Amino acid sequence: MIGRSAEMDKLYRILSKVAQSTHPVLILGESGTGKELVAQTIHASGPNPEKPFLPVDCGSLVPTLIESELFGHLKGAFTGANRSKDGLLVSAESGTVFLDEIGELTLDLQSKLLRALQEKEVRPVGANHRVPIRARILAATNRDLAAMVETGTFRKDLF
Ligand SMILES: Nc1ncnc2c1ncn2[C@@H]1O[C@H](COP(=O)(O)OP(=O)(O)OP(=O)(O)O)[C@@H](O)[C@H]1O
Numbered sequence: 001m002i003g004r005s006a007e008m009d010k011l012y013r014i015l016s017k018v019a020q021s022t023h024p025v026l027i028l029g030e031s032g033t034g035k036e037l038v039a040q041t042i043h044a045s046g047p048n049p050e051k052p053f054l055p056v057d058c059g060s061l062v063p064t065l066i067e068s069e070l071f072g073h074l075k076g077a078f079t080g081a082n083r084s085k086d087g088l089l090v091s092a093e094s095g096t097v098f099l100d101e102i103g104e105l106t107l108d109l110q111s112k113l114l115r116a117l118q119e120k121e122v123r124p125v126g127a128n129h130r131v132p133i134r135a136r137i138l139a140a141t142n143r144d145l146a147a148m149v150e151t152g153t154f155r156k157d158l159f
């Protein structure tokens with residue numbers, strides 16, 4: 001990551017601070033300003049850089065696919081589910097799942113994500129049981145989430 005200016009120095013200070021923790025971090029910025037680079041930097045300077053960094057583009061997948069990507073599914077949970085599969089939140093272990101374009105998540109998935117964050121466990125699609133997760137969650141968007149909260153398209157509690 002390059003750049004020396006008052007703004008970039010502020011960013012480096014914030015990065016070195018948040019990287020130590022495993023709290024979720026929301027990265028806001030216009031398109032092309034380096035949000036994914038910031039996410040990779042947080043992961044690489046965090047406590048488990050050797051664990052996976054798994055990006056998920058919440059804007060390009062249909063909601064049902066995102067759910068099974070993130071939370072996993074059981075064999076036979078839907079047409080084409082020929083075998084059970086762990087979700088990325090499980091397979092990341094103590095690494096990082098990067099939710100890119102989080103502003104595109106449907107309200108239903110926002111609730112499920114909030115639950116996963118709070119309970120530190122997920123329910124795979126088609127399953128009755130829950131699976132514990134350890135992954136750190138980073139998220140990014142170029143959308144104005146505060147405005148989306150006002151219009152009811154983004155959950156206030158998740159924000
Ligand atoms: N400070 C920086 N130093 C070096 N490279 C940078 C820096 N900021 C951005 N880049 C580079 O600019 C490009 C765009 O960055 P990135 O993909 O992280 O942006 P983004 O905010 O995720 O964009 P988008 O909203 O389009 O997804 C990448 O190739 C990234 O490596």
Ligand SMILES: [Mg+2]
Nearest residue numbers: 032035036100
């Ligand atoms: Mg990006």
